[in-house]
Amino acid sequence: MKFNTRTSTRLPLPETTARAHSRLLCARINAALEEANGWLPFDRYMEYALYTPDFGYYCSGAHPFGHCARNGSDFITAPELSPLFARPLACAIEAALDASNTCEVMEFGAGSGLLAAQLLDALGAQCARYTIVELSGGLRARQQATLAERAQRFASRVRWLGTLPDAFEGVIVGNEVLDAMPIRLFARRENQWFERGVTRDQPLFRWLDRPVDLDQWPHELMELLYSIDGHHDYLAEFHQAARAWTRTVCAMLARGAALLLDYGFPRREYYHPQRSQGTLMCHYRHHAHPDPFFWPGLQDITAHVDFSGIADAALATGAELLGYTSQARFLINSGIADALAELDPLEPARFLPAANTVHKLLSEAEMGELYKVIGFGRGIDQSALDFAFATGDRSQCL
Numbered sequence: 228m229k230f231n232t233r234t235s236t237r238l239p240l241p242e243t244t245a246r247a248h249s250r251l252l253c254a255r256i257n258a259a260l261e262e263a264n265g266w267l268p269f270d271r272y273m274e275y276a277l278y279t280p281d282f283g284y285y286c287s288g289a290h291p292f293g294h295c296a297r298n299g300s301d302f303i304t305a306p307e308l309s310p311l312f313a314r315p316l317a318c319a320i321e322a323a324l325d326a327s328n329t330c331e332v333m334e335f336g337a338g339s340g341l342l343a344a345q346l347l348d349a350l351g352a353q354c355a356r357y358t359i360v361e362l363s364g365g366l367r368a369r370q371q372a373t374l375a376e377r378a379q380r381f382a383s384r385v386r387w388l389g390t391l392p393d394a395f396e397g398v399i400v401g402n403e404v405l406d407a408m409p410i411r412l413f414a415r416r417e418n419q420w421f422e423r424g425v426t427r428d429q430p431l432f433r434w435l436d437r438p439v440d441l442d443q444w445p446h447e448l449m450e451l452l453y454s455i456d457g458h459h460d461y462l463a464e465f466h467q468a469a470r471a472w473t474r475t476v477c478a479m480l481a482r483g484a485a486l487l488l489d490y491g492f493p494r495r496e497y498y499h500p501q502r503s504q505g506t507l508m509c510h511y512r513h514h515a516h517p518d519p520f521f522w523p524g525l526q527d528i529t530a531h532v533d534f535s536g537i538a539d540a541a542l543a544t545g546a547e548l549l550g551y552t553s554q555a556r557f558l559i560n561s562g563i564a565d566a567l568a569e570l571d572p573l574e575p576a577r578f579l580p581a582a583n584t585v586h587k588l589l590s591e592a593e594m595g596e597l598y599k600v601i602g603f604g605r606g607i608d609q610s611a612l613d614f615a616f617a618t619g620d621r622s623q624c625l
Protein backbone atom coordinates (compact mmCIF):
# COMPACT_ATOMS: atom_id res chain seq x y z
CA MET A 228 0.00 0.00 0.00
CA LYS A 229 -0.31 1.73 0.19
CA PHE A 230 -0.97 3.46 3.26
CA ASN A 231 -2.20 6.69 1.75
CA THR A 232 -3.72 9.83 2.97
CA ARG A 233 -5.77 10.94 -0.02
CA THR A 234 -8.37 9.39 -2.28
CA SER A 235 -8.38 11.40 -5.47
CA THR A 236 -9.90 11.84 -8.84
CA ARG A 237 -7.61 14.74 -9.86
CA LEU A 238 -4.12 13.37 -10.20
CA PRO A 239 -0.92 15.35 -10.77
CA LEU A 240 0.49 15.18 -14.30
CA PRO A 241 3.80 13.26 -14.52
CA GLU A 242 6.81 15.14 -15.84
CA THR A 243 7.79 14.89 -19.52
CA THR A 244 10.49 12.20 -19.24
CA ALA A 245 8.25 10.02 -17.11
CA ARG A 246 5.45 10.34 -19.65
CA ALA A 247 7.84 9.32 -22.44
CA HIS A 248 8.86 6.31 -20.34
CA SER A 249 5.22 5.32 -19.88
CA ARG A 250 4.59 5.62 -23.63
CA LEU A 251 7.41 3.14 -24.30
CA LEU A 252 5.81 0.67 -21.90
CA CYS A 253 2.43 1.23 -23.59
CA ALA A 254 4.02 0.34 -26.92
CA ARG A 255 5.08 -3.00 -25.36
CA ILE A 256 1.59 -3.61 -24.03
CA ASN A 257 0.13 -2.75 -27.43
CA ALA A 258 2.43 -5.27 -29.10
CA ALA A 259 1.26 -7.91 -26.60
CA LEU A 260 -2.35 -6.96 -27.28
CA GLU A 261 -1.81 -7.30 -31.01
CA GLU A 262 -0.32 -10.73 -30.52
CA ALA A 263 -3.27 -11.73 -28.36
CA ASN A 264 -5.88 -10.60 -30.92
CA GLY A 265 -6.66 -7.36 -29.11
CA TRP A 266 -7.52 -8.63 -25.62
CA LEU A 267 -5.45 -9.38 -22.53
CA PRO A 268 -6.77 -10.75 -19.24
CA PHE A 269 -6.18 -8.20 -16.51
CA ASP A 270 -3.42 -10.19 -14.81
CA ARG A 271 -1.32 -10.02 -17.97
CA TYR A 272 -1.85 -6.25 -18.19
CA MET A 273 -0.98 -5.82 -14.51
CA GLU A 274 2.14 -7.90 -14.93
CA TYR A 275 3.28 -5.72 -17.83
CA ALA A 276 2.47 -2.53 -15.95
CA LEU A 277 4.37 -3.56 -12.81
CA TYR A 278 7.09 -5.96 -13.89
CA THR A 279 8.20 -5.36 -17.50
CA PRO A 280 12.01 -5.23 -17.15
CA ASP A 281 13.24 -1.59 -17.20
CA PHE A 282 9.72 -0.18 -17.75
CA GLY A 283 7.30 -1.74 -15.28
CA TYR A 284 6.49 0.24 -12.15
CA TYR A 285 8.62 -1.90 -9.85
CA CYS A 286 11.36 -2.47 -12.42
CA SER A 287 12.09 1.00 -13.72
CA GLY A 288 14.43 2.20 -11.01
CA ALA A 289 11.79 4.55 -9.59
CA HIS A 290 11.53 4.95 -5.83
CA PRO A 291 7.97 4.12 -4.88
CA PHE A 292 8.38 4.09 -1.08
CA GLY A 293 8.45 7.28 0.96
CA HIS A 294 6.65 9.69 3.21
CA CYS A 295 5.42 12.27 0.70
CA ALA A 296 5.09 13.04 -2.99
CA ARG A 297 7.83 15.69 -2.89
CA ASN A 298 10.54 13.00 -2.98
CA GLY A 299 8.83 11.27 -5.90
CA SER A 300 7.34 8.44 -3.85
CA ASP A 301 3.84 7.03 -4.20
CA PHE A 302 3.08 5.28 -0.93
CA ILE A 303 4.58 4.22 2.34
CA THR A 304 4.81 0.77 3.90
CA ALA A 305 5.19 -0.23 7.56
CA PRO A 306 8.99 -0.77 7.57
CA GLU A 307 9.43 2.66 5.94
CA LEU A 308 7.28 4.24 8.62
CA SER A 309 9.26 3.03 11.59
CA PRO A 310 11.90 0.52 12.74
CA LEU A 311 9.47 -0.28 15.54
CA PHE A 312 7.58 -2.46 13.06
CA ALA A 313 10.55 -4.80 12.62
CA ARG A 314 11.21 -5.30 16.34
CA PRO A 315 8.09 -7.35 17.20
CA LEU A 316 8.31 -9.11 13.82
CA ALA A 317 11.87 -10.09 14.74
CA CYS A 318 10.58 -11.56 18.05
CA ALA A 319 8.20 -13.83 16.13
CA ILE A 320 10.95 -14.79 13.66
CA GLU A 321 13.31 -15.53 16.51
CA ALA A 322 10.75 -17.82 18.15
CA ALA A 323 10.19 -19.67 14.88
CA LEU A 324 13.94 -20.05 14.29
CA ASP A 325 14.32 -21.44 17.82
CA ALA A 326 11.39 -23.81 17.50
CA SER A 327 12.62 -25.18 14.16
CA ASN A 328 16.25 -25.20 15.17
CA THR A 329 17.15 -23.21 12.05
CA CYS A 330 19.07 -19.99 11.47
CA GLU A 331 18.06 -18.62 8.05
CA VAL A 332 15.59 -15.99 6.94
CA MET A 333 14.27 -15.59 3.39
CA GLU A 334 12.51 -12.34 2.55
CA PHE A 335 10.39 -11.95 -0.58
CA GLY A 336 9.89 -8.56 -2.23
CA ALA A 337 12.21 -6.63 0.05
CA GLY A 338 11.37 -3.20 -1.40
CA SER A 339 13.98 -0.66 -0.36
CA GLY A 340 15.79 -3.19 1.86
CA LEU A 341 14.89 -1.36 5.07
CA LEU A 342 13.04 -4.27 6.65
CA ALA A 343 16.00 -6.55 5.91
CA ALA A 344 18.39 -4.09 7.58
CA GLN A 345 16.10 -3.73 10.60
CA LEU A 346 15.52 -7.47 10.98
CA LEU A 347 19.24 -8.22 10.66
CA ASP A 348 19.89 -5.66 13.35
CA ALA A 349 17.28 -7.11 15.68
CA LEU A 350 18.14 -10.77 15.06
CA GLY A 351 21.92 -10.34 15.30
CA ALA A 352 23.86 -13.61 15.39
CA GLN A 353 20.69 -15.68 15.40
CA CYS A 354 20.37 -15.11 11.66
CA ALA A 355 23.29 -16.82 9.94
CA ARG A 356 22.03 -16.15 6.44
CA TYR A 357 19.48 -13.69 5.05
CA THR A 358 18.26 -14.42 1.52
CA ILE A 359 16.30 -11.90 -0.51
CA VAL A 360 14.15 -12.90 -3.47
CA GLU A 361 13.22 -9.83 -5.48
CA LEU A 362 11.67 -9.67 -8.97
CA SER A 363 12.95 -6.20 -9.73
CA GLY A 364 16.57 -5.59 -10.71
CA GLY A 365 16.24 -1.88 -9.80
CA LEU A 366 14.96 -2.68 -6.32
CA ARG A 367 17.65 -5.31 -5.84
CA ALA A 368 20.26 -2.61 -6.46
CA ARG A 369 18.49 -0.34 -4.00
CA GLN A 370 18.39 -3.09 -1.38
CA GLN A 371 22.10 -3.65 -1.84
CA ALA A 372 22.74 0.07 -1.28
CA THR A 373 20.51 0.18 1.81
CA LEU A 374 22.20 -2.83 3.36
CA ALA A 375 25.67 -1.53 2.52
CA GLU A 376 24.81 1.71 4.26
CA ARG A 377 22.76 0.53 7.25
CA ALA A 378 23.74 -3.04 7.93
CA GLN A 379 27.30 -3.14 6.69
CA ARG A 380 28.39 -5.55 9.39
CA PHE A 381 25.79 -8.06 8.22
CA ALA A 382 26.47 -7.66 4.50
CA SER A 383 28.36 -10.95 4.19
CA ARG A 384 25.32 -12.83 5.51
CA VAL A 385 22.99 -11.46 2.85
CA ARG A 386 22.47 -12.97 -0.58
CA TRP A 387 20.01 -12.45 -3.42
CA LEU A 388 18.50 -15.38 -5.29
CA GLY A 389 16.92 -15.27 -8.73
CA THR A 390 15.53 -18.81 -8.54
CA LEU A 391 14.18 -20.64 -5.55
CA PRO A 392 16.01 -23.58 -3.97
CA ASP A 393 14.18 -26.93 -3.92
CA ALA A 394 13.98 -26.78 -0.14
CA PHE A 395 14.43 -24.12 2.53
CA GLU A 396 14.76 -24.46 6.28
CA GLY A 397 14.19 -21.31 8.29
CA VAL A 398 11.70 -18.44 8.31
CA ILE A 399 10.11 -16.90 5.24
CA VAL A 400 8.86 -13.31 5.43
CA GLY A 401 6.89 -11.19 2.98
CA ASN A 402 5.49 -7.76 3.76
CA GLU A 403 3.03 -6.40 1.20
CA VAL A 404 4.15 -8.82 -1.48
CA LEU A 405 0.90 -10.73 -2.06
CA ASP A 406 -1.00 -7.52 -2.86
CA ALA A 407 1.48 -6.70 -5.62
CA MET A 408 0.78 -9.91 -7.53
CA PRO A 409 -1.35 -9.78 -10.68
CA ILE A 410 -5.04 -10.61 -10.31
CA ARG A 411 -7.73 -11.77 -12.72
CA LEU A 412 -11.01 -9.90 -12.81
CA PHE A 413 -14.51 -11.32 -13.27
CA ALA A 414 -17.63 -9.23 -13.73
CA ARG A 415 -21.21 -10.42 -13.17
CA ARG A 416 -23.83 -8.64 -15.26
CA GLU A 417 -27.43 -9.74 -15.51
CA ASN A 418 -26.47 -12.94 -13.77
CA GLN A 419 -23.82 -13.88 -16.32
CA TRP A 420 -20.09 -13.96 -15.58
CA PHE A 421 -17.54 -12.29 -17.86
CA GLU A 422 -13.79 -12.10 -17.59
CA ARG A 423 -12.77 -8.46 -17.49
CA GLY A 424 -9.71 -7.74 -19.59
CA VAL A 425 -8.00 -4.93 -21.43
CA THR A 426 -8.18 -3.78 -25.04
CA ARG A 427 -6.81 -0.84 -27.03
CA ASP A 428 -8.64 2.42 -27.16
CA GLN A 429 -7.95 6.12 -27.61
CA PRO A 430 -5.80 7.39 -26.02
CA LEU A 431 -4.63 4.11 -24.46
CA PHE A 432 -6.64 1.21 -23.14
CA ARG A 433 -10.09 0.38 -21.86
CA TRP A 434 -11.92 -2.49 -20.20
CA LEU A 435 -13.44 -5.21 -22.31
CA ASP A 436 -15.46 -8.07 -20.83
CA ARG A 437 -15.62 -11.49 -22.46
CA PRO A 438 -18.06 -14.25 -21.58
CA VAL A 439 -16.31 -17.04 -19.72
CA ASP A 440 -16.79 -20.71 -19.89
CA LEU A 441 -16.37 -21.40 -16.21
CA ASP A 442 -16.17 -25.13 -16.86
CA GLN A 443 -12.75 -24.44 -18.33
CA TRP A 444 -11.62 -22.79 -15.11
CA PRO A 445 -10.31 -24.24 -11.89
CA HIS A 446 -13.01 -25.66 -9.69
CA GLU A 447 -12.03 -23.20 -6.92
CA LEU A 448 -12.85 -20.20 -9.13
CA MET A 449 -16.26 -21.56 -10.13
CA GLU A 450 -17.08 -22.32 -6.53
CA LEU A 451 -16.03 -18.86 -5.48
CA LEU A 452 -17.99 -16.95 -8.11
CA TYR A 453 -21.18 -18.96 -7.62
CA SER A 454 -20.95 -18.50 -3.87
CA ILE A 455 -21.43 -14.72 -4.17
CA ASP A 456 -24.99 -14.01 -3.11
CA GLY A 457 -27.40 -11.85 -5.07
CA HIS A 458 -28.07 -11.09 -8.71
CA HIS A 459 -26.71 -7.56 -8.80
CA ASP A 460 -23.70 -6.48 -10.89
CA TYR A 461 -20.50 -7.56 -9.18
CA LEU A 462 -16.77 -7.32 -9.79
CA ALA A 463 -14.69 -10.14 -8.29
CA GLU A 464 -10.94 -10.58 -8.11
CA PHE A 465 -9.25 -13.95 -8.35
CA HIS A 466 -5.72 -14.21 -6.93
CA GLN A 467 -4.40 -16.96 -9.13
CA ALA A 468 -0.77 -15.75 -9.02
CA ALA A 469 -0.76 -15.21 -5.24
CA ARG A 470 -2.20 -18.68 -4.65
CA ALA A 471 0.35 -20.27 -6.99
CA TRP A 472 3.17 -18.35 -5.31
CA THR A 473 1.98 -19.45 -1.85
CA ARG A 474 1.83 -23.08 -3.01
CA THR A 475 5.38 -22.87 -4.37
CA VAL A 476 6.82 -21.14 -1.33
CA CYS A 477 5.10 -23.38 1.22
CA ALA A 478 6.10 -26.49 -0.72
CA MET A 479 9.70 -25.23 -0.62
CA LEU A 480 9.50 -24.73 3.16
CA ALA A 481 10.93 -28.02 4.45
CA ARG A 482 11.12 -26.90 8.08
CA GLY A 483 10.30 -23.61 9.76
CA ALA A 484 7.65 -20.95 9.26
CA ALA A 485 6.29 -18.43 6.79
CA LEU A 486 4.94 -15.07 7.97
CA LEU A 487 3.00 -13.04 5.41
CA LEU A 488 1.77 -9.54 6.19
CA ASP A 489 -0.63 -7.62 4.01
CA TYR A 490 -3.98 -5.89 3.73
CA GLY A 491 -7.00 -8.04 3.06
CA PHE A 492 -9.81 -10.13 4.41
CA PRO A 493 -11.01 -13.70 4.75
CA ARG A 494 -13.24 -14.97 1.92
CA ARG A 495 -16.58 -14.24 3.58
CA GLU A 496 -15.71 -10.57 3.92
CA TYR A 497 -13.80 -10.30 0.65
CA TYR A 498 -16.59 -11.67 -1.53
CA HIS A 499 -19.34 -10.09 0.51
CA PRO A 500 -22.31 -9.19 -1.71
CA GLN A 501 -21.92 -5.55 -0.71
CA ARG A 502 -18.26 -5.37 -1.75
CA SER A 503 -19.45 -5.31 -5.34
CA GLN A 504 -16.72 -3.09 -6.83
CA GLY A 505 -13.72 -5.21 -5.85
CA THR A 506 -10.59 -3.80 -4.23
CA LEU A 507 -8.37 -2.90 -7.19
CA MET A 508 -6.54 0.33 -6.34
CA CYS A 509 -3.74 2.43 -7.83
CA HIS A 510 -1.26 4.69 -6.07
CA TYR A 511 0.43 7.70 -7.56
CA ARG A 512 2.21 10.39 -5.57
CA HIS A 513 0.27 9.46 -2.42
CA HIS A 514 -3.06 9.68 -4.20
CA ALA A 515 -5.21 6.53 -4.24
CA HIS A 516 -7.52 6.06 -7.23
CA PRO A 517 -9.14 3.21 -9.20
CA ASP A 518 -7.79 3.75 -12.78
CA PRO A 519 -5.11 1.20 -13.82
CA PHE A 520 -4.78 2.92 -17.23
CA PHE A 521 -3.41 6.15 -15.77
CA TRP A 522 0.16 6.45 -17.10
CA PRO A 523 1.04 2.73 -17.03
CA GLY A 524 4.41 2.05 -15.44
CA LEU A 525 4.35 5.21 -13.34
CA GLN A 526 1.90 4.07 -10.67
CA ASP A 527 1.36 1.11 -8.41
CA ILE A 528 -1.56 -1.26 -9.01
CA THR A 529 -2.69 -3.44 -6.15
CA ALA A 530 -5.55 -5.50 -4.76
CA HIS A 531 -6.38 -6.66 -1.26
CA VAL A 532 -5.49 -10.23 -0.37
CA ASP A 533 -8.01 -13.06 -0.05
CA PHE A 534 -6.45 -14.70 3.01
CA SER A 535 -8.75 -17.74 2.82
CA GLY A 536 -7.40 -18.45 -0.68
CA ILE A 537 -3.85 -18.04 0.63
CA ALA A 538 -4.57 -20.43 3.51
CA ASP A 539 -6.11 -23.00 1.11
CA ALA A 540 -3.01 -22.84 -1.09
CA ALA A 541 -0.61 -23.25 1.84
CA LEU A 542 -2.54 -26.04 3.55
CA ALA A 543 -2.72 -27.96 0.25
CA THR A 544 1.06 -28.38 0.50
CA GLY A 545 0.74 -29.96 3.94
CA ALA A 546 1.87 -26.82 5.79
CA GLU A 547 0.07 -26.04 9.04
CA LEU A 548 -1.68 -22.81 9.91
CA LEU A 549 0.07 -21.17 12.86
CA GLY A 550 -2.31 -18.27 13.17
CA TYR A 551 -4.13 -15.41 11.48
CA THR A 552 -4.77 -12.07 13.13
CA SER A 553 -4.79 -8.33 12.60
CA GLN A 554 -1.46 -6.47 12.32
CA ALA A 555 -2.34 -4.55 15.51
CA ARG A 556 -2.84 -7.75 17.50
CA PHE A 557 0.26 -9.39 16.08
CA LEU A 558 2.48 -6.40 16.87
CA ILE A 559 1.05 -5.90 20.35
CA ASN A 560 1.31 -9.62 21.17
CA SER A 561 4.90 -9.64 19.92
CA GLY A 562 6.03 -6.73 22.06
CA ILE A 563 5.79 -3.46 20.13
CA ALA A 564 4.96 -1.67 23.40
CA ASP A 565 8.23 -2.90 24.94
CA ALA A 566 10.13 -1.54 21.94
CA LEU A 567 8.45 1.83 22.38
CA ALA A 568 9.06 1.77 26.14
CA GLU A 569 12.80 1.67 25.49
CA LEU A 570 12.56 5.25 24.22
CA ASP A 571 12.68 8.02 26.76
CA PRO A 572 9.48 10.13 26.82
CA LEU A 573 11.64 12.95 28.19
CA GLU A 574 13.30 13.07 24.77
CA PRO A 575 10.24 14.25 22.87
CA ALA A 576 12.13 14.74 19.59
CA ARG A 577 12.61 10.96 19.39
CA PHE A 578 9.71 9.71 21.47
CA LEU A 579 6.81 11.61 19.88
CA PRO A 580 7.45 10.62 16.24
CA ALA A 581 7.92 7.01 17.39
CA ALA A 582 4.67 7.05 19.37
CA ASN A 583 2.95 8.59 16.36
CA THR A 584 4.11 5.82 14.00
CA VAL A 585 3.17 3.12 16.49
CA HIS A 586 -0.29 4.67 16.55
CA LYS A 587 -0.45 4.41 12.71
CA LEU A 588 0.65 0.77 12.80
CA LEU A 589 -1.92 -0.16 15.45
CA SER A 590 -4.89 2.12 14.94
CA GLU A 591 -8.03 0.46 13.59
CA ALA A 592 -8.58 3.52 11.43
CA GLU A 593 -5.11 3.22 9.85
CA MET A 594 -3.05 0.04 9.41
CA GLY A 595 -3.96 -1.95 12.51
CA GLU A 596 -7.16 -3.63 11.35
CA LEU A 597 -7.09 -3.75 7.54
CA TYR A 598 -3.62 -5.30 7.61
CA LYS A 599 -3.36 -8.93 8.68
CA VAL A 600 -0.65 -11.42 9.50
CA ILE A 601 -0.89 -15.08 8.56
CA GLY A 602 1.60 -17.72 9.66
CA PHE A 603 2.26 -21.20 8.30
CA GLY A 604 4.66 -23.78 9.66
CA ARG A 605 6.13 -27.15 8.90
CA GLY A 606 8.05 -29.39 11.25
CA ILE A 607 7.86 -26.97 14.17
CA ASP A 608 5.98 -27.03 17.42
CA GLN A 609 2.66 -25.41 16.50
CA SER A 610 2.53 -23.51 19.76
CA ALA A 611 5.86 -21.76 19.07
CA LEU A 612 4.08 -18.66 17.76
CA ASP A 613 1.08 -18.83 20.07
CA PHE A 614 2.31 -15.72 21.85
CA ALA A 615 2.11 -13.73 18.60
CA PHE A 616 -1.28 -14.98 17.46
CA ALA A 617 -2.94 -16.04 20.71
CA THR A 618 -4.86 -12.89 21.53
CA GLY A 619 -7.13 -12.05 18.65
CA ASP A 620 -6.49 -15.15 16.57
CA ARG A 621 -9.01 -15.26 13.72
CA SER A 622 -8.03 -18.55 12.12
CA GLN A 623 -11.61 -19.75 12.40
CA CYS A 624 -12.73 -16.91 10.07
CA LEU A 625 -10.63 -18.13 7.14
Ligand SMILES: C[S@@+](CC[C@H](N)C(=O)[O-])C[C@H]1O[C@@H](n2cnc3c(N)ncnc32)[C@H](O)[C@@H]1O
Binds near residue numbers: 336338360
Ligand atom coordinates in the same frame (compact mmCIF):
# COMPACT_ATOMS: atom_id res chain seq x y z
C1 LIG B 1 4.51 -3.14 -2.22
S1 LIG B 1 6.15 -3.61 -2.41
C2 LIG B 1 6.56 -4.01 -0.74
C3 LIG B 1 8.03 -3.83 -0.47
C4 LIG B 1 8.50 -4.12 0.95
N1 LIG B 1 8.25 -5.48 1.34
C5 LIG B 1 7.93 -3.17 1.96
O1 LIG B 1 7.15 -3.58 2.80
O2 LIG B 1 8.26 -1.98 1.89
C6 LIG B 1 6.04 -5.17 -3.22
C7 LIG B 1 7.38 -5.83 -3.47
O3 LIG B 1 7.17 -7.21 -3.84
C8 LIG B 1 8.00 -7.52 -4.94
N2 LIG B 1 7.41 -8.72 -5.56
C9 LIG B 1 6.22 -8.88 -6.15
N3 LIG B 1 6.02 -10.15 -6.53
C10 LIG B 1 7.12 -10.84 -6.14
C11 LIG B 1 7.53 -12.22 -6.24
N4 LIG B 1 6.76 -13.14 -6.83
N5 LIG B 1 8.74 -12.56 -5.76
C12 LIG B 1 9.54 -11.64 -5.16
N6 LIG B 1 9.21 -10.33 -5.05
C13 LIG B 1 8.02 -9.93 -5.53
C14 LIG B 1 8.02 -6.24 -5.72
O4 LIG B 1 9.04 -6.17 -6.68
C15 LIG B 1 8.21 -5.23 -4.57
O5 LIG B 1 9.54 -5.18 -4.14
